Structure formats: structure tokens, C-alpha cells
Amino acid sequence: MSKHQRIYAVVRQIPAGYVATYGDVAALAHLPGHARLVGYALHALPEFSDVPWQRVINAQGKLSLGRAFPGGELHQRHLLEAEGIVFGANGKISLKHFRWQPPSHEPAHEDVLKAQ
Template sequence: MRTCGGYSLTKYQRIYSIVKQIPTGYVATYGDIAILADLPGHARLVGYALHALPPLSDLPWQRVINAQGKISLGKTFPGGELQQRHLLEAEGIVFEANGKINLRHFRWQPKR
């Protein structure tokens, strides 16, 4: 477990702390979040962590997309793709005709 200020952080907490930093109008991939949370190769764990959020969470979960620039909520969250798309569009993120987000333009690049 990693520590922060003397407190140990679970993997989910590390993921949430990174997702919280994604600014409005930008997205990150599941893999990006895994790397930034010191969990390289665990993009699926990021998805599991976001799926475990309580329904009224204020974490900007909608800003996490797949490596192809697409929304990928799966079938466990009916209507979630449309909700995520609306939230992202409200932040100024543009979807191309093929349903993808241009990662060159909208991908969050945190300063290390």
C-alpha cells in the first residue's frame, strides 16, 4: 500500500484521487489512470473502482474513457453511455461522427 501523509491508501483510493484531478473539459483513459495511480497494467481495476462508486458520487467518473477514445460502460449500466456523453458534451468535449473523442485534443496531460 502506498502512503500519503502517513496514511495508507487503498488501490481504489489512489484511483479516485487521480480521477478527481481530471479538469473539466478533459478526459483520461482507464490505462492513464492506472499508470498515474502506480498501477500500470491494471486498467480494468480502474473500471471496477469507478463501477463501485455510490450513485450520487461527485467524482468526475464521466471523464474516464477507453484507449480508443470511446465510452465503454458495458451492459451493467443501462443508459449510462448516453448519460456519460451528455455530461462530457456539457463540459465542451466534442464527439466525432464515429462516436470517438479526439484524444490528441481532449486528453488530460498532468504535469509530473
């Protein structure tokens, strides 16, 4: 199983109406400190897939599509707002209220595999 597949498996666990940071996803995919790989994995994702990439944002509560896809942030914002996420006046999401907190402290690797 590739690291990308593990990352996608974790992102698929994020329920609508919640978000997670790149660092969170990396940790849950058992890749601590490899937040950058998460960004790269999502970048390599096809436009249409079953992975809710829009629910992954950076640790500052902002969208990070700026450098990769000009104008893509607006698209992502619309997707998130359609799921109930509310943006602040500064364009940031309140991680206090919308950050996804996984059921168990650290889901077993087997659970992630079973969810496939």
C-alpha cells in the first residue's frame, strides 16, 4: 500500500462539515511530520474522485490552493460552504469549531485498511 493510498484513506474518513489540517492527516496516516507529502498527494489527485480533498486545509485555517491552482480557492470555498463550513471575515476557518477530531485518539491501522 502506497503512502498516497494511506493518505487518501484518511481523507475519506473526514465527515462533511468538518475539516482537518495537512499535519493531522499525515499523523493519522502514520506519517508523522510529513505534512508536505499530504499536499503533494492531494495535488496528484484527479479532479473527480471519491476523496474529499476540499476538507484538508493548512494549520492556519486558510486554503492553500493559491500557488497550485490560481482561482481554485474560490471553488474550494464554495464546496466547504455548501457543507456548512463558515468562513471568518479574514477568510479563515475557525479550527476551534470545525476541526475534525477522530473517534479514537489514534485509529488502528487495520481500521483504516478495513475502511477501504
